[in-house]
Every structure is written in structure tokens, then in C-alpha cells.
Amino acid sequence: MDILAFVPQFGGFLYTIASFVIALSVIVAVHEYGHYIVGRWSGIHAEVFSIGFGPVLWSRVDRHGTRWQIAALPFGGYVKFLGDADAASGKDAQAMQAAADDPEHLRRTMHGAPLWARSATVAAGPVFNFVMSVIIFAAVAMSQGVMRDPLTVGNMAPLPGVENGLQQGDELITAGGLPVPSYLDTEAWEEFRKALPQQQPLDYQVRREGAEHSVSGPYLYPPYVRGVVPRSAASDAGLQPEDLIVAVDGAPLVSFDQLKEHVEAADGKVLVLDVLRGGETVEMALAPRRTDEPQPDGGFATRWRIGIIGGLAFEPATDKAGLGESLAAGAYQVWAVVGTSLSGLKHMITGAISTCNLSGPIGIAETSGAMASQGAESFIRFIAVLSTAVGLLNLFPVPALDGGHLMFYAYEAVAGRPPSDRAVRVLMSLGIAIVLSLMVFAIGNDLFC
Numbered sequence: 001m002d003i004l005a006f007v008p009q010f011g012g013f014l015y016t017i018a019s020f021v022i023a024l025s026v027i028v029a030v031h032e033y034g035h036y037i038v039g040r041w042s043g044i045h046a047e048v049f050s051i052g053f054g055p056v057l058w059s060r061v062d063r064h065g066t067r068w069q070i071a072a073l074p075f076g077g078y079v080k081f082l083g084d085a086d087a088a089s090g091k092d093a094q095a096m097q098a099a100a101d102d103p104e105h106l107r108r109t110m111h112g113a114p115l116w117a118r119s120a121t122v123a124a125g126p127v128f129n130f131v132m133s134v135i136i137f138a139a140v141a142m143s144q145g146v147m148r149d150p151l152t153v154g155n156m157a158p159l160p161g162v163e164n165g166l167q168q169g170d171e172l173i174t175a176g177g178l179p180v181p182s183y184l185d186t187e188a189w190e191e192f193r194k195a196l197p198q199q200q201p202l203d204y205q206v207r208r209e210g211a212e213h214s215v216s217g218p219y220l221y222p223p224y225v226r227g228v229v230p231r232s233a234a235s236d237a238g239l240q241p242e243d244l245i246v247a248v249d250g251a252p253l254v255s256f257d258q259l260k261e262h263v264e265a266a267d268g269k270v271l272v273l274d275v276l277r278g279g280e281t282v283e284m285a286l287a288p289r290r291t292d293e294p295q296p297d298g299g300f301a302t303r304w305r306i307g308i309i310g311g312l313a314f315e316p317a318t319d320k321a322g323l324g325e326s327l328a329a330g331a332y333q334v335w336a337v338v339g340t341s342l343s344g345l346k347h348m349i350t351g352a353i354s355t356c357n358l359s360g361p362i363g364i365a366e367t368s369g370a371m372a373s374q375g376a377e378s379f380i381r382f383i384a385v386l387s388t389a390v391g392l393l394n395l396f397p398v399p400a401l402d403g404g405h406l407m408f409y410a411y412e413a414v415a416g417r418p419p420s421d422r423a424v425r426v427l428m429s430l431g432i433a434i435v436l437s438l439m440v441f442a443i444g445n446d447l448f449c
Contacts, residue, residue, distance in 0.1 A: 016368065023368045025074055026387075027390050028076055029077065030128050031391070031394070032077045034124035034125045034129070036079045038120050039079070039121040042116075042117035043107060044117060045064075045108040045109070046064075046082075047065075047082055048067045048080040050080075051074065053073045053075070054072040081109070081110035082109045088428065089110060089122075090425070091421060095109070118409060122402050122406055122409070125391075126390075126391035126394045126395050128391075129387045129390050133330070136380055136384035137329065137331075140330075140384075141325075141326040141330060142321050146318055149182050150182070151180055151183045152317035153171075153172070153206075157218075157222070157224050157226075157312075157313055157315075159218050159224065160244070160276060162201065163218070164201075164217050165217055166218075170207070173205040173207055174205040175202060176196045176203060180192065198258065201219075202218065203216055217313070220313055221311070222313050223245040223258065223310070225240065225242065225245065226309050227308070228240065228307060228308055228370075231367060232305070233288060233306045234286065235370060237273075237306075239286075243277050244276040245275055246274050248271055248273055248274075249272050263304055264303065264304045269288075270286065270287045271286060273286070289305065291303055292344075292354060292357055294344070298339070299347070299352075300347050344357055354449075359445065360439060360445060361442070361443065361446070362443060398434055399424075399430060400431035
């Protein structure tokens with residue numbers, strides 16, 4: 001057995017773990033900092049701010065008396081406020097009893113602070129996750145810019161062996177004899193895309209430097225790989241961005257739609273792809289997998305997919321996006337992630353889609369590594385998506401999560417008194433059991449789905 005054969009696999013494993021730890025640490029740090037800073041602003045003293053659990057690797061105490069530390073197990077974090085018994089903010093009965101005779105000291109504890117201060121401190125964690133996601137999505141939108149209208153050619157995809165008379169800066173007037181609608185008009189564009197004649201090359205009428213020209217170019221939606229979905233058939237088979245799929249089972253391809261037709265018709269059977277990569281043709285075999293895809297109406301549809309992302313034969317030219325426009329796009333992205341997540345959870349509970357859509361830490365780690373390998377922008381976008389999911393999860397009304405604490409505070413606001421310590425302990429134990437059970441179930445999905 002050649003032990004050197006395991007070196008690349010081991011390196012890939014370390015890369016995956018490192019990517020996961022970086023993504024999770026950033027998200028946890030932002031979440032916990034939200035709790036910490038709003039608690040401090042609200043007059044609640046934080047004793048410990050920890051990234052990770054277990055043995056402490058590094059720590060220091062700041063001028064406010066808070067110990068900042070990094071622990072050995074980087075799979076979470078916590079802020080321990082004055083009066084807390086543990087990282088889950090359970091009440092330290094002995095400490096609270098000692099503080100009862102000192103109103104000023106009691107006010108600085110988590111459990112002796114006013115209801116508004118406790119509520120704001122708890123809610124701040126998820127809110128900071130959402131804010132970070134909005135900022136990241138906005139920054140990506142600002143860097144990418146706003147697509148020009150009419151559709152204008154930017155950088156061409158490398159499509160070897162395909163005739164191409166299109167040039168950067170060309171404004172598309174017609175394609176395949178059809179008027180090119182506004183790319184921003186989703187309905188009109190979809191009708192146009194479906195009506196395009198599937199031929200190679202395709203005839204275009206373009207406006208170039210103020211004059212109209214007739215040119216030939218690649219099919220508008222070629223079977224070109226712009227991205228690979230992590231943990232998919234394509235990813236496992238070794239497909240890469242910038243691959244051009246020229247044939248399926250020996251049948252030549254012109255369009256991405258033709259590829260989809262072959263994939264769906266295969267009904268899960270193995271397909272042999274001829275892939276053009278770096279001037280050479282590579283043969284790959286893979287079997288499509290059933291995938292639950294979110295639909296515009298909020299539902300899900302199950303389709304056979306191999307897990308690649310296509311697109312236009314060129315990157316559309318863009319103009320600089322403004323700050324307000326970018327922030328609006330960022331907020332929309334966060335709202336879309338929240339909506340899709342809630343819809344997916346609902347459909348899993350009702351049995352409409354498979355519970356295999358729920359990933360655990362292993363699946364998230366694999367996705368972290370895959371997105372990091374596709375470049376910094378993909379990895380940063382993944383962090384934004386994961387941060388939104390973490391913020392949403394923490395708002396669920398489950399004791400031990402932030403949403404559970406907010407549920408206790410809502411009861412206190414209505415009843416005029418907090419729930420009894422015994423009731424809180426029982427519910428917190430139940431909440432921890434639910435969270436651990438969900439985690440075990442998700443790990444099972446990672447291993448067996």
C-alpha cells in the first residue's frame with residue numbers, strides 16, 4: 001500500500017476542516033459580539049466572551065473586566081454574563097442571592113436587569129447575524145454591479161471550437177432571429193429563452209459603437225459549467241467550473257437545456273459525459289440524483305439533477321451599483337434565504353420533501369471546503385448564507401436557544417412575573433434534549449443520505 005496516495009486526501013480533509021472552522025468562527029464571533037455589546041450598552045456585565053468550548057488556549061481581561069478567550073473546541077461560543085450559571089444563561093441561584101441586597105450590583109446581572117435590557121441582549125445575537133449577511137450580500141452586489149439594459153456582452157466564456165463573432169461591449173438586439181427582451185423582465189426573458197433555436201453557431205444582431213452588425217456566435221446558453229454544487233453528483237465525479245460538456249452518451253450538445261433533458265430522461269441511470277477541459281476531452285460517468293428545488297411560489301419540486309450551474313455564454317456587462325441599491329439587494333437576499341429555509345422546514349415536516357435536505361456539521365463542513373475551493377467570493381457568500389441560517393435557527397422558540405429565552409421574556413411581559421426557576425430548568429433541559437436530538441438526526445443524514 002502506497003501511503004503517499006493518502007496525502008492529497010489528507011490535505012483535502014484539513015482544508016475542509018480549516019474552511020469550516022473559519023466560517024463557523026466568524027459567524028459565532030459576530031453572533032456572540034451582538035449579545036456582548038448590546039448587553040454592555042444595556043448595563044449588563046459580561047464576565048466571559050469565548051470562541052470555542054473546552055480548555056482555554058488564550059485569554060486576556062479587558063478594562064471592563066471581561067475575559068476574552070479562545071478555547072480548544074472551535075465549534076461554537078458563548079458570552080457568560082454576571083449571574084449566569086453556564087453558557088446557556090441558566091441562573092446562578094447562589095450568585096443572584098448574594099446580589100439581592102445590592103440593587104446596583106443586581107442591575108448589572110443578566111437576571112436582575114430590566115426586561116427590555118434582557119430582551120435586547122438576547123435578540124442582538126441573531127440580529128447581528130442578519131446584519132452581517134446583509135452587509136456581505138450588499139458588498140458582493142456592489143462589486144458585481146448592476147446589469148446593463150439592454151443586455152451587453154462582458155467577458156466571454158472560454159468555449160473552444162465554437163465560432164464567436166461577439167465582442168465585449170456589444171449590445172444584443174436579436175438572437176436567432178428573435179428580439180432580445182430586457183434581461184430584467186423575467187417572464188419575457190424566459191419565453192425568449194425557450195423560443196431560441198438550438199443551433200450552433202447562432203446568428204446575432206448587435207449594436208457596436210453606435211452601428212448595427214450581424215455576427216455569428218455561440219448558443220446563448222451553452223452546456224458550460226459556471227459552478228458546481230457541493231456534495232452533488234457533478235462534484236463527486238470531478239466536474240469543474242469552466243468545463244464545457246460537449247456530449248452525453250455520445251449525443252452532441254448545443255444547449256444547457258439539452259443537457260437537462262438528458263439528465264431528466266436518464267431517471268437516475270448513469271450518464272457518460274464528454275467534457276472539454278484545457279483543450280482535451282475527458283470522459284466522466286455520473287448518475288443524476290433526486291433534488292428538491294425551491295419554486296417561485298414557495299413550494300418545492302423534485303427533479304433529477306447532476307449539480308452544475310450554467311449561464312450565458314458571456315458575463316453580462318455591468319455598471320457600478322449604488323450603496324442604497326446594494327443594501328436593498330443584500331436585504332432581499334437575506335429575506336430569500338429565510339423564506340426558502342422556512343418553506344423547506346415546513347415541507348420536510350409535512351413529508352412533501354425528503355428530510356435528507358437537512359444537513360449536519362459534516363455536510364456543512366464539506367460544503368465549506370467546496371465553496372472555499374471555488375474562490376473567496378463563493379466562500380464569503382456561503383458564510384452569509386450560513387450566518388442567516390444560524391440567526392434564523394436561534395430565533396426558534398426552543399428553550400436553550402435565543403428564541404426560547406425570548407419566549408420566557410414574552411411570558412414575563414404578559415404575566416407580570418418570570419416563570420419559576422424550576423419550570424425554566426425543566427424546559428431548558430427539554431430544549432437541550434431537542435437540540436441534541438436534532439443534531440444527531442442531522443449527522444445521520446450526513447452519513448447515510
